[in-house]
Structure formats: structure tokens, C-alpha cells
Amino acid sequence: MEKICVAIRLRPPTKQNVVRGHHWKVSDNSISLLSAAGSVVSGHTFAFDTIFGADAKNINIYEQHAKDVVLSAVAGFNGTVFAYGQTSSGKTYTMRGSESEPGITRLAVNEIFRHIQKASDREYLIRVSYMEIYNEEINDLLTPDSRKLQVHENLEKGVFVAGLREEIVDSVEQVLGLLEAGEVQRHFGETNMNINSSRSHSIFRMVIESRSKCHGGQGSDDVDAVRVSELNLVDLAGSERIAKTGAGGVRLKEGGHINKSLMCLGNVINKLCEGGAKQGAHIPYRDSKLTRILQTALGGNARTAIICTMTPDEEQIDESRGTLQFASRAKRVTNCAQVNETLTDAALLKRQKKEIEELLLKLQGQGSKPSEELEKEIKHLRNDLLKIELEREKLELELQEEKKALNDKLKEQERKIENLSTMVISSATDDFGQLSQKGSRRETWCPRQVTSDPDIQRMKKTAKEFEAPSNFLGSTVPVSLRRSHNLGLPPAFGSLIEDEEDFWKSPDVLDKPPTPADFENVADEDTWASLNGGHMNSDLFNDRFDRRAISSSASEDSRCILLEHQLRELQAQHEQLQTSFNKKELEHQQQLETAIEDTRKFKDQVDLLSQENANLEEALALTETQMLPPVAQLSPPVVTEDYYVKKLEELVHEMEVEQTNSKQEKVRLQEEVECLQDQLQSANTTLQQELRLRTELEQEVLLLREKLNSPNIHMQSSIHECGFAKNLHSDEGFRTTDEISLSRKHETGELEELRSLESSDKEEAYYEEVKTLAPRCSSISDMQLDIVGIEDRKSEIWMEQITGIAAPTKLIKAERLLLANELQNYIGALAKQDAAISAICMEMKEFEVDIMNRSRPIC
Numbered sequence: 001m002e003k004i005c006v007a008i009r010l011r012p013p014t015k016q017n018v019v020r021g022h023h024w025k026v027s028d029n030s031i032s033l034l035s036a037a038g039s040v041v042s043g044h045t046f047a048f049d050t051i052f053g054a055d056a057k058n059i060n061i062y063e064q065h066a067k068d069v070v071l072s073a074v075a076g077f078n079g080t081v082f083a084y085g086q087t088s089s090g091k092t093y094t095m096r097g098s099e100s101e102p103g104i105t106r107l108a109v110n111e112i113f114r115h116i117q118k119a120s121d122r123e124y125l126i127r128v129s130y131m132e133i134y135n136e137e138i139n140d141l142l143t144p145d146s147r148k149l150q151v152h153e154n155l156e157k158g159v160f161v162a163g164l165r166e167e168i169v170d171s172v173e174q175v176l177g178l179l180e181a182g183e184v185q186r187h188f189g190e191t192n193m194n195i196n197s198s199r200s201h202s203i204f205r206m207v208i209e210s211r212s213k214c215h216g217g218q219g220s221d222d223v224d225a226v227r228v229s230e231l232n233l234v235d236l237a238g239s240e241r242i243a244k245t246g247a248g249g250v251r252l253k254e255g256g257h258i259n260k261s262l263m264c265l266g267n268v269i270n271k272l273c274e275g276g277a278k279q280g281a282h283i284p285y286r287d288s289k290l291t292r293i294l295q296t297a298l299g300g301n302a303r304t305a306i307i308c309t310m311t312p313d314e315e316q317i318d319e320s321r322g323t324l325q326f327a328s329r330a331k332r333v334t335n336c337a338q339v340n341e342t343l344t345d346a347a348l349l350k351r352q353k354k355e356i357e358e359l360l361l362k363l364q365g366q367g368s369k370p371s372e373e374l375e376k377e378i379k380h381l382r383n384d385l386l387k388i389e390l391e392r393e394k395l396e397l398e399l400q401e402e403k404k405a406l407n408d409k410l411k412e413q414e415r416k417i418e419n420l421s422t423m424v425i426s427s428a429t430d431d432f433g434q435l436s437q438k439g440s441r442r443e444t445w446c447p448r449q450v451t452s453d454p455d456i457q458r459m460k461k462t463a464k465e466f467e468a469p470s471n472f473l474g475s476t477v478p479v480s481l482r483r484s485h486n487l488g489l490p491p492a493f494g495s496l497i498e499d500e501e502d503f504w505k506s507p508d509v510l511d512k513p514p515t516p517a518d519f520e521n522v523a524d525e526d527t528w529a530s531l532n533g534g535h536m537n538s539d540l541f542n543d544r545f546d547r548r549a550i551s552s553s554a555s556e557d558s559r560c561i562l563l564e565h566q567l568r569e570l571q572a573q574h575e576q577l578q579t580s581f582n583k584k585e586l587e588h589q590q591q592l593e594t595a596i597e598d599t600r601k602f603k604d605q606v607d608l609l610s611q612e613n614a615n616l617e618e619a620l621a622l623t624e625t626q627m628l629p630p631v632a633q634l635s636p637p638v639v640t641e642d643y644y645v646k647k648l649e650e651l652v653h654e655m656e657v658e659q660t661n662s663k664q665e666k667v668r669l670q671e672e673v674e675c676l677q678d679q680l681q682s683a684n685t686t687l688q689q690e691l692r693l694r695t696e697l698e699q700e701v702l703l704l705r706e707k708l709n710s711p712n713i714h715m716q717s718s719i720h721e722c723g724f725a726k727n728l729h730s731d732e733g734f735r736t737t738d739e740i741s742l743s744r745k746h747e748t749g750e751l752e753e754l755r756s757l758e759s760s761d762k763e764e765a766y767y768e769e770v771k772t773l774a775p776r777c778s779s780i781s782d783m784q785l786d787i788v789g790i791e792d793r794k795s796e797i798w799m800e801q802i803t804g805i806a807a808p809t810k811l812i813k814a815e816r817l818l819l820a821n822e823l824q825n826y827i828g829a830l831a832k833q834d835a836a837i838s839a840i841c842m843e844m845k846e847f848e849v850d851i852m853n854r855s856r857p858i859c
């Protein structure tokens, strides 16, 4: 047994910098309402396990308050986390959150998948569903067309929503996708208090199934047990005051439904915290869809955490107080959570098989002792069977008793209807046919003074008429009503009385009305009230008949109408009883069937174990016979011939099974060989590819080597070319022409133009110019001067050329370095390829050996 965990979350105020009147103050784990002066308002201090202030983040709330419930759900306990509070207090903010601050739902989903991925010993299957309760109708948020779903309950599933879609999921992303899709379908709307107010309660459910990964192996007994738990993450719609939300039309209707269902939730919590569940009192889960769906979470087999959200605003003090009161009650509710583990049929069989094997082993090891154990086991099972049978009988008896009681009730109702029918008829007859005979009847049963007025006497006699029906409630003596409280008067009858009021006020009519003590034989008032459909005023009962007596035939008509009305109501009651009787009968029938089914199963188990026991005893006898000394063996065999025949047949059967198995194994091995051959072939292909790649790489390396050598040659030839050109200029007989042209160029300033030309083109341009300008040279001195200039210029150009070559040389060197690195990398890659190829070769060899081994004929 554990209590529901309740935490309070205070959202930030909606208005900043307001004048401080009454306000809430949090200190440690308690919250109090303070007046403007700062004193605590009496009766307004509430204590809780945790109170989260306005600066708390969703992650803090999850870690401290919801995480345990989520992890318990992974471990097989049912769990529910829900947010409760008035509108706009931050429920959706807490449960759904935002992109920047994910809420409890997202954090829980992440946690579950993180946990599952880490778990190495169990495997999990997760299903999710998402529904909303809108205007007291259940809609499937994952299937928009699925509306108005119904809640059902059965022994196997407990309370469930029929037709709700469940999606199997295997990743956080998939769940978040479904959540988003569901959110789109959910009903939100704008009110004065919240621009995006939830108009429905939403329930996001994760069903977590898990089982041990080593099922089928040796080890724990419970390896095949399956755990199934549910985690409900609920975002409730908030309670609202119509005056504040300004709801009208659709919003008004929604608000009504929201408030009603929250009231039902409050009622359930109230009943539970008063200890109703323990005392077996009725808990009104069925009053709303919300409480019905959350039934397990409230006082049932589940761990539950509630986050009560509230706003600190002064205008919302009443609502916040309501939330705190709800929270205080909720934290007193106790749940009884346990791991939900089920055994599949296969697992059950396996467990039993294992038990038998163990028993056999013991039998072999310890002589006859295990058979005692077996007997014990059988006894135990028989006891269980007996218990179940007893329970079934009890149920049958109960059913019969209930049937009888209902039948009796029905009969009684029928009798009453009959009586009333008779009364209706007789009253009509009395009124119109037998008025003249009334004078001869008994005066009165009322011990009071009677007037001499003939009308009044007639009235009294008519009152006796009511007393008369001898079969009224099976009594033959006069009956009256016990007056204790006023049950109200039907309007038609009321008006009748008003008409005659003056008459009754007259002191001559009656002295005093009779008191209950005046009557010895009285009928129960409730019976009378039920006969009259709860409308009869017992104070007026006696008077009614007196007044009727003196009233006209119209009042007799009213009586007829009244009786007919009662008759109709009784018939309705009768029908109701009949329906409930049928329902009860059906329920009992179902219970009976279940009990019979259980009994049958147990019987089967007992038979199985008895059979097993018999076999074991036979086997034991046989072993003992075989172990007898040779002389003893000469004595007549303990086991019959039939037994041997049976054993032989079994042996033959076993061999046949083994043969079939070995055939299947052969086929499987052949398939495996084929598969391995395929693998070999693909490995061969890979090898070919690797070899081709290797050749390519080698070629590439060669090319790179060539490339590395080539820049040297190029550089040397460039240098050589430069030197050669210099020599050429000094040796050739162009000098004069050059000198002339250059001196001319100096004169004309055209040499400057030449200098700006690219160094490679400079020489050529220079000679061209020399050729063109030569005829223009006239004096030798000029020529001599020019020769000096030309020489200087030439050496300048050569220097430029040499400097020009230095830069490419540097580049080439860098390139060479790069290429060397690249080459190194290629060589490394080549080595890796070599290693891979040798590994593949090794693997291939292993495959071949394996294939050889497997292809050997099976002995």
C-alpha cells in the first residue's frame, strides 16, 4: 500500500507589479495564504511533499516527482501522472511543455526508450494510444474518425476503451510524431482566461510489455513470464468559472462538462480519502468517463503522481484554495501497486515440463521419495480444485438466492399491481353503484368523536373503504400509515384539497386528526410511498379519503387517475426490476462459466500429473525389476507384455521422430552449405575486385613516381635554356644591330614599353625590335653607348628570368613533397588492402574447411 504522491506547482503571476493584497507564500514544504499585512489567514496553510515555485522548470518536476512512476512502469507497475488545476494554471505547460522546455510526457518517453535501450537482459514491446474526453465523449486522437468510444470492463483486461487504436512503436521520434498528430486533433479553444485552453481531458497511454531475453534457456523459473504495465500521462482540462472565462455557446457547454467531470473526480477522491475503498463502500467511478478510465490510478493497482497547478494571482485565490484542498485530500488516498506478470500457455507448459523433469531427476537419484512429492503436489492441486469447486458452488447458491429474491420481489410487485387494479375498479364501482349501501357499514376505525352530519359519516365510510382491501400488503387487518415525514403531494390532488379548504377549516367537521399512536396495525411508510411513487403526503392520507367522501364525483375521478398513475409507476418499477434481474443473471452466468472453465483446467492439470505419476511409478517398477539379482529375475515379470509392446512402440515412435528431425537437419545443413557457397562466391568476387584495385593502385604509384621525377628534368632544362640563350647572344653577330636598335629605342623611349612585356615574350620582342630599329642607327659612338646599355639590359632580363624560375622551383618542390606524402598514403592503403586480401583468403579457407566438414555424410 502506498499513498498517491502529490506536488504543487505555482506558476508565475499573470500580472506584474500589482498592489499586493492577499497573497500565497511558500516556505519549505508548506504554502500559506497571507493577508496584505503579512499575517497568515487561519485555516489556509497546506503542507505537501514538494512545492515547486514559479522558477521551477519542467525537468525539475519530472526528476523529483514523475520519474519514479515512469521507471516503475518500465518495471511492470501501472503508473499514472496527471496535472490538475484551474484553467490557465499551467497544466498543459507542465504535461506537454514546449520546444524549448519539454513537458513530463516527452521527458517520460525519452526516459523509457533510454532505459529500454540500456536493458540487456529484457526485451520490450511498446504500444501507445492517445484519447480525449470531450463533452463526456471519448474520441481517439490517433484515428480522427473514431469517436464516441465506449468504456468496458472484463476480468482479463480490467477497464478498457473498446476500439481505441494502439500503435506499436520502437523509437522516440515515432512516439513524438504520434503525439503531435494527436495534438492536432485535440479540442483547444480561446477563453478570457487562456488563449489556448484545453477543452478536453487528454490521456496519452503507453503499454509496456517485457520479458526476459534468455527465455527458453536455463536459469530463472520466471524467464517466460510477461510483464504488462500501463503508463497514463494525463492533461486534464481546467475547472473554470463562467463569469471569469466569459464562456458562452459551445464554450459554455464544454465548461459545464469539464466542471462536472472534475466534480466527479473530486467525489471519488473524497470517498477514497475517507477510507471508502477499505470499508468496501461504493466509490462512484462510474459517474464520469474520466474517473472510469482513471479507476486503476485512483485507489487501485497503480502508482500515481499528481501535479496540482495553481496561480498566485489574488483574483484566483478561491480557485487556488480549491486546488489545494483537492491536493490535500488526494495525498491521503492509498494505492496498492503490484507488478503485472502473466504466464503464457507455452510458458506454463514449459514450467510444468520442467517440474516433471526435475521430479524425474529426483526419482532417478532418490528412489521412491519423489513419488511422495508428486503425490503431495497432486494433493495440493486437488485442494485448489476443491476450493474452486466450493467457490463455484457458493456462487451458484448466491445466484439462486438472488434469483429467488428477485422472483419474490417480482411476484410481490405483480400482486401489488393486481391489488391496485382491483382498487381502481372497485373505487369506480363504489362511487357510482354502491353509494346507497354505505349506511350499513361499520362506523369508523378512528377513535375520535364523529359528527352526526350524514355527509361526514359517508366520508368516514369511504375512508374505511381504503382500509378494506384485505389483500393490501398481504394483511387482513386494517392498516394505516406511519407518519414521519412529508413526501409531497401531486399537483392534481393539491388543487382538490384547496377547493375544499374552507370546508375542512370548519370546527364541525372533525375535532382532531388522528395521531400515529392511535393505530396499532400500521404499514410501513416507505412501502406506501413507493406505492404512491413517492408523491403521497402521509399527513393528508386519512384526510384524503374523508374529503373524497364528501367531494363530488370529480374527486373520485381524481382518485382513479391517481391510482392509474401509481399503477403505471409500479409497472415501470416492475420492468426495471426485471431488467436488473436479467443483467444480474447474465453476470452470474458469466462468473459461473469462468469458474467452470477454471475447474476444468485444474482437472486437466490434475489428470496430467496423475498420468505422469502413474508413468513414473511404472518406470520405477521396471527399474527395480531390472536391478533385481538374476535369481529374482527368474520369478514372474513384474511388468506385463503389453508394457513392453507399448515401450517398443514408443521407442519406434521416438526413432521415427529422430529420423524426421535428422532429415530436417540435413535439409537445413544443405541450405546452410548453399548459403556458404554463395558467401564464398561473393568473397571471390570481392577478392577479384581487390586485386584489380591493387593493380590500379600500383599503376597510380608508378605514375606518381614518374611525375615526381619529371619536375627535375623540366627545371634543369629551363636553367639550361637560360644559359644557352645568354651564350647565344654574346657569340652571334647581331650585336651591332641590337645595339643600334636599342639606342634608338632609348631615344624614342620605346624601350620602356618593351620592359613592361612578359619576361617570356621579352626576348623575342627585343629581337624583333632590334631588327626593325637597326636601319635607323647612324653613329658608332651612339652604337657603343647603346652596346653597354644593351648588355646591362640583357643581364637584367636574364636575372629576371632566373628569379622567375626560382618561384616555380619552389612550387615544384612543394608539389614533390605533397606527392611524396600522397605516395606514402597510397603505400599505406596498399598495405591495408594486402591485409584485407589475406584476411579474406583466410576466411575463404575457413569456409572451405567448414563446407568440407558439413558436406560429410551424417552418421
Ligand SMILES: Nc1ncnc2c1ncn2[C@@H]1O[C@H](COP(=O)(O)OP(=O)(O)OP(=O)(O)O)[C@@H](O)[C@H]1O
Pocket: 010, 011, 012, 054, 085, 086, 087, 088, 089, 090, 091, 092, 093, 094, 194, 196, 197, 198, 199, 236, 237, 238, 239, 309
Ligand atoms: N510555469 C510556467 N511558466 C511560464 N509560463 C507558464 C507557466 N505555466 C503556465 N504558463 C503559461 O500560462 C498560459 C496558460 O497555461 P496552460 O495552457 O498550460 O494552462 P492550463 O492549465 O493547461 O489551462 P487550461 O485548463 O485552460 O487548458 C500559457 O501561455 C503558458 O505558457
